[in-house]
Amino acid sequence: MPTQRLFERIDSIELQQVSKKYGSRYAVESLDLTIEGGELLILIGPSGSGKTTTLRMINRMIGPDTGSIRINGQDVMQLDPVRLRRNMGYVIQNIGLFPHMTIGENVGLVPKLEGWDEKRTNARVRHLLDFVSLPPERFIKRYPRQLSGGQQQRVGLARALVMDPPLLLMDEPFGALDPILRTQLQEEFLEIKKEIGRTIVFITHDIEEAFRLGDRIAIMDNARLVQVGAPEDLIFDPVNELVADIVDTKRKFKHMDTLNVKDLMTPLDAKYILNGGVDACDAVEIMKDREIEIGIVFEKGMLAGKVEMVNLLKCEDDRPFLRDIAKPMKVFALRDSVATALSEMKRSGEYVAMVMDGDTVGGMLVSDEVLLKLI
Amino acid sequence: MAATEMILNATWEHIVLVYTTLLASILVAVPLAFASLYSQRLASVVMSFANLVQAVPSFAVIAIVVPFLGIGFVPALIAIMLRALLPIIRNTYIGLTNVDPAQIDYANGIGLSEWQIQRYIRFPNAYPAMFAGIKFSAILANSIAVLTAFIGSGGLGEIIFQGLIGYNTEKLLLGAIPAIVLALLIDLSFTLLEKKLTPGYIKQ
Amino acid sequence: MIENFHEIMALWDKHLLTMRTIEHLEMFSIALTISVIIGVSVGVIIYIRPGIASPVLNFLNILETIPDLALLVILLPLLRLGTGPTIAASVIYSILPIARNTYTGLKGVDSKYIYVAEAIGLSPRDILLKVRIPMSLPLIAGGIRIALVFTMGVVTLGGLVAAGGLGTVLQNGIQLYEKDAILLAGLWTGILAVILDLGAGRIEKKLYKRYGTWQPQK
Ligand SMILES: Nc1ncnc2c1ncn2[C@@H]1O[C@H](COP(=O)(O)OP(=O)(O)OP(=O)(O)O)[C@@H](O)[C@H]1O
Ligand SMILES: [Mg+2]
Numbered sequence: 095m096p097t098q099r100l101f102e103r104i105d106s107i108e109l110q111q112v113s114k115k116y117g118s119r120y121a122v123e124s125l126d127l128t129i130e131g132g133e134l135l136i137l138i139g140p141s142g143s144g145k146t147t148t149l150r151m152i153n154r155m156i157g158p159d160t161g162s163i164r165i166n167g168q169d170v171m172q173l174d175p176v177r178l179r180r181n182m183g184y185v186i187q188n189i190g191l192f193p194h195m196t197i198g199e200n201v202g203l204v205p206k207l208e209g210w211d212e213k214r215t216n217a218r219v220r221h222l223l224d225f226v227s228l229p230p231e232r233f234i235k236r237y238p239r240q241l242s243g244g245q246q247q248r249v250g251l252a253r254a255l256v257m258d259p260p261l262l263l264m265d266e267p268f269g270a271l272d273p274i275l276r277t278q279l280q281e282e283f284l285e286i287k288k289e290i291g292r293t294i295v296f297i298t299h300d301i302e303e304a305f306r307l308g309d310r311i312a313i314m315d316n317a318r319l320v321q322v323g324a325p326e327d328l329i330f331d332p333v334n335e336l337v338a339d340i341v342d343t344k345r346k347f348k349h350m351d352t353l354n355v356k357d358l359m360t361p362l363d364a365k366y367i368l369n370g371g372v373d374a375c376d377a378v379e380i381m382k383d384r385e386i387e388i389g390i391v392f393e394k395g396m397l398a399g400k401v402e403m404v405n406l407l408k409c410e411d412d413r414p415f416l417r418d419i420a421k422p423m424k425v426f427a428l429r430d431s432v433a434t435a436l437s438e439m440k441r442s443g444e445y446v447a448m449v450m451d452g453d454t455v456g457g458m459l460v461s462d463e464v465l466l467k468l469i
Numbered sequence: 470m471a472a473t474e475m476i477l478n479a480t481w482e483h484i485v486l487v488y489t490t491l492l493a494s495i496l497v498a499v500p501l502a503f504a505s506l507y508s509q510r511l512a513s514v515v516m517s518f519a520n521l522v523q524a525v526p527s528f529a530v531i532a533i534v535v536p537f538l539g540i541g542f543v544p545a546l547i548a549i550m551l552r553a554l555l556p557i558i559r560n561t562y563i564g565l566t567n568v569d570p571a572q573i574d575y576a577n578g579i580g581l582s583e584w585q586i587q588r589y590i591r592f593p594n595a596y597p598a599m600f601a602g603i604k605f606s607a608i609l610a611n612s613i614a615v616l617t618a619f620i621g622s623g624g625l626g627e628i629i630f631q632g633l634i635g636y637n638t639e640k641l642l643l644g645a646i647p648a649i650v651l652a653l654l655i656d657l658s659f660t661l662l663e664k665k666l667t668p669g670y671i672k673q
Numbered sequence: 674m675i676e677n678f679h680e681i682m683a684l685w686d687k688h689l690l691t692m693r694t695i696e697h698l699e700m701f702s703i704a705l706t707i708s709v710i711i712g713v714s715v716g717v718i719i720y721i722r723p724g725i726a727s728p729v730l731n732f733l734n735i736l737e738t739i740p741d742l743a744l745l746v747i748l749l750p751l752l753r754l755g756t757g758p759t760i761a762a763s764v765i766y767s768i769l770p771i772a773r774n775t776y777t778g779l780k781g782v783d784s785k786y787i788y789v790a791e792a793i794g795l796s797p798r799d800i801l802l803k804v805r806i807p808m809s810l811p812l813i814a815g816g817i818r819i820a821l822v823f824t825m826g827v828v829t830l831g832g833l834v835a836a837g838g839l840g841t842v843l844q845n846g847i848q849l850y851e852k853d854a855i856l857l858a859g860l861w862t863g864i865l866a867v868i869l870d871l872g873a874g875r876i877e878k879k880l881y882k883r884y885g886t887w888q889p890q891k
Contacts, residue, residue, distance in 0.1 A: 155578055179580030190575030194593045194670045203589065204579060237670045253579070524822050524870035525863040526829035527741075532843040532859035536852035612740035616830070619847060629746050633833065638750050645743035652738045 100173065100181045103260045104131040104293040105166045107152065112161035114147055120317040121147040125161070127312060127319055134287060134294040135322075136304040138340065139314035145297045148314070149263050152295065153179050165261075180204065183254030187266040191238040191246055191253075197223070198234035201253045208257070222252040227282065244275045251283075255290065262294045269299065280306055301340055305465065313337050325465055326440065355435050356428040358464045359449045359457035366390045366458070370398050370417030374409035377401065377416055388446060390458075391420040397448055397455070399423055423448055428456050435459060472643065475628065480647050483624035486542070486617070487610045487655075490549040494606055498554045499599070502561035503587065512562065519555040527552060527613045535620055545622030549613045553606040560602025564595025597671060604659040611655055615648050625651070684857050688842045693858075694865070697838035700828045704760045708767035708820050713813065715768060716775025717801075726776060733769035741766065741827050745834060759831035759838075766827060767820035774816025778809025811880040818873040825866045839865075 107129040114122045122144040129135045137145040150156040151163055154175040163170045170178060191200050198219050205215040220230040226248040238246055247267065254262055268276045280303060287294070287307070298304055304311050305325050312322040313336070321333045325341075332338035365384045368377055370393030381389055381403050391398040399420030424447035426435045439447055439461055449456040505512035522530070531548040538544035568591055576586045618626025625648040632640030685691070715733075719726035736744075744765060748758035782805050790800045832840020839862045846855035 150578075153578065155574075176580045176582050179578060182580075184575070184578040186571075186575060186578070190571055190578075192572060192576075192590060194668055196669070207581070207585060239670070521867055524825070524866045526826040526866055528826070528829040528832070528840055528843055529859045529862035529866070532847060532855045533863065535847055535850075536856045540847075608738045612742075615740040615742045619833070619844075626742065629742060632746070636754070641746045641749060645740075645746040648740045648743040649747075652740055652743075653735065656735070656738045 098177070100168070100177060101166050101260055104129075106130055106164075107261075107293070107295075108162075108164045109148070109151075110162050110164070112148075112151060112158045112163060114144075114151065114156060114158050120144075122151070122158075123317040125319050127322060129293065129295060131293055133309040134296055134307055136308035136311040137295065137297045137314060138299065138301065138304050138311060139320075140316075141299075143314040144317045145314055146265055149265055149295060149297060153182050153184065153263060155179075180208070180257065181259055181261070183257070183259040183262040185250050185254045185262070185264040185267040187269040191249055193238055196235050196237055197228075197241070197249050198230075200238065200249060201256055203253075204257055218256060219252075222255055223249075225255070225286070226252045228252070243271055244279060247271060247279060251286075260292050262292060262296075264294060264296045266297050266299065268303065276300075276303070283307065301342065313340060326436075326461060329465065330437070330440065353432045354428065355426045355430045355432055355449050355459055356456070358432050358467055359459050360463055361457045362390070362448075362455050367392055368401065368416055369393075370415060370420070372416050373413040374401075374406045374416065374419065375413055378403065378406050378409060381406075389416075390423075390448065391416045393417045397423075397425070397450070400446070425450050426459060427451075432464065436461060436464060476625075476643055476647055479623065479625045479628055479644070480651065482622075483611075483614055483626075483648070483651065486545065486549070486614045486622055486624050487607065490546050490553055490610045490614070491603070491607050493546065494550050494553040494557055494610070495603060497550070498557035498602075499561055501554075502558050502565060505558075505562050506565055506591075515558060516562065519559050522551060523555055527616055531613070531617060531620055540621040542622055545614070545617035545620055548617060548620070549610050552613055553610045556605045556609065557599065557602040560605075561595055561599040564598030565591050567598070568594045593668060596668065600663055600666065604656075604663065607655050607659060608652060611648070611652050615644075680853075681857065684853055688845075688854055688858065690839075690842065690858065690861065693837065693839050693842050694861075697828060697840075697862075697865075700756055700759055700763075700831060700836065700838055701824055704763035704824050704828060705767065705817075705821060707760065708764045708771060708824065709817060711764060712768045712771025712816065712820065713775050715772035716779065716813075717806075719772065720776050720779040730769070730773060730776070733772065736765055737769050742830055742833070745827065745830055749834065754835040756831065756836045758834060759828060759836040762830075763824040763827040766823040770819035770823070771813065771816040774812045774819075775809060778812035779805045781812075782808045808884050810884050811877060814873070814877040814880050818870065818877055821873050822866070822870055825869065829862055 109125050109127045109129075112122060112125040113120060125144075125148060127148075137148060139145055147156055151158050152165075152170070154170050154173070157171065191197075192203075195203065198216075201219045201222060202215045205218060210218070219234065223230040223233055228245060228248055233241070233245070233249075238249070241249065247270075250267065254264075268279055271279065284307065296307060298307075308325065310322060310324055311328055313320045313328070315336050321328060321337050323331075328337055328341045332341060366386055366389055368380065368389040368391050370391050372380070377389065381387070387403045389401045389403075391401055398417050400423045401416055401420055405419075424435075424439060424442070424444060426447055426449050428449060428451050435447065439445065439459070445461045447459045449459055501511075501515060505515050527548075530551050531545075534544050534548040534551070538547060572590055572594075573586060576590050581589065614622065614624055615626035615629065618624050618630055625644050628640055628644030629648075630644075632638070632642075632644060715729065719729050741762065745758055745762045748761050752758040752761060779801075786804055786808065787800060790804045795803065828836075828838055829840040829843070831838050832842070832844045835841075839858055842854065842858040843862070845851075846858055
């Protein structure tokens, strides 16, 4: 009997005042956390800080003592655990592939239990193995023990994706891999993440991994949530020593004061440049073609400002020209300090700024990329 | 020839007794092993009973059954079962509990129901040990079934006991040799079956 | 059935259970002693000559499948009725567990102890006698414990071929359908076997504590 879909997409997962005690010790204490639909939220923190416990309360493998966990407003404790879990993908360290089943059987187990016919299951399994770069002809009949650690990890991911779940729970999925393989899988996972566009809760011990993959990072310590925010929030505004320690603010940014915008800017890619004389509707088409979300508008060789795709979509009424609707953007000089530039950008909530070399364009300053270059 | 017919009849009776007992033992032992998973108390009672009875001589087991159940096919069946059950229960239980707990946990995590975990995870893992237990019990049952002729179960043992009464060497051998051949055949057939049924993940 | 202690004692005496128990234990001790001597020797020999280990163990394994009563009976033409075939059959069954465990134990001694022994200049003979055998004792004891159970089983059958022992009481009881006697002798035989097995289990455990470095190798 197929399990009914509980949710097609995740709007939010709200943990409110969630606590879990083992004996007299809290594993998780008064946790408040909202996970937004579509984001990849990282849980990071010292061993024993309650990450796994938090994750496993989301799929009801552990019931909270107090507090509530709501997915799209529905309390998970009101839902049938088996059904709830069938609606999520779950990946753990050391994979947990079943040794007595072939790769194909491992990935196809839940579809089979869901009553899919063999043909459909098989097609889905093959598709997913392809997706995680394991040629199905070669791998589908093998047993887990005949695969390398990295290959097994890929199978684990394929298995979690098999029912196309809107939510993925991942507990140190790359934890057992050696650093090179790990980086490679992270790269691949970033690609996959773009394609699948679903909500992901991801535990790691590795802050680099957290920065590379996470939209937001939640730091746990001693059963409590210490801070949650985008990577730059944690780097620039760590709430305490522990957070600073984890994100390693000091080591990474001790040179910040000596660095100039010039050192960390990116060259302006021609694809971002739009002409001020283009109307908004045409601009939308151009931006779709160029796969950009933001455009830099120039009018007669002079910077006019920036436009964002989201603001252009309602262009039909009056088809304005870009030069009239471009928003002013921050401009820095080559010799400005990066620290100052970043904090100005953060204050006004902008993530790109122009860098000018006198009258000519020097490049762009993209806050995310600056961080990635620093770490 | 009368002797051939006698042997064939006795062999048939013997086979029926052995396989009936074996089947009954499997039907009792396997569910009991599964049930033991859910009750630590049941598990420890069953396992310590299993270990104790293992040490009791078959002849004594047969004797103890008589005052309660009398003689004949059914008491013989019960007596054999008392011994044949144990290897199956023990091996099945050990097989079921030897599954890596992380696997069970993971199966829970992807939303397998309790029954599906038994069916798709525990059982396939326990199966090789369980089969070994059944093979052992089959040979044990064949051996004790010779002895139960003494309490009227019929079978090849009956010819042996007739031979013992008058010390008739020929009769002794006519009973004993088919019983030995049967034992070897059971062993062989189970070995072949075992090879054939070995799951792929162990073979490869 | 049996009502009180006095009746039990009367029954005990009537069926000569003290004498039968002594007979029983006598056969049992002789059989087990022979089994240990042969079993350990076979184990050591196949350890020294690994080429024959697998055929020897396979052959012993086949002997193990033979129904005990059938084995006892085909020995009769050779050894006549009585204790002879009973002891012989017990030994035939008991060689395998002892030989197999001895062999596994000798082979499985951790190589680091052997290096140490070689380093301090022990001869191969000394290594076998002073290192491998002592360190295998727990496993050998385990084999002997299995043999003990087999031996108890076969010795009890001895009653059917006029070897005496507790089997004689069981046989007479069943033939005359004396329920009380059957129950008493049956229980007593069972208890005796269980006590001996438990005792052997304790010895095995002690040896594991004393020489517990042996690790099963897969
Ligand atoms: N079943 C349990 N029984 C008792 N204590 C437990 C249990 N599970 C977890 N704990 C305790 O709860 C605390 C939080 O455990 P949890 O597994 O959530 O930590 P974690 O942050 O995932 O750690 P790690 O990074 O080592 O995986 C720890 O102190 C742990 O010992
Ligand atoms: Mg954890």
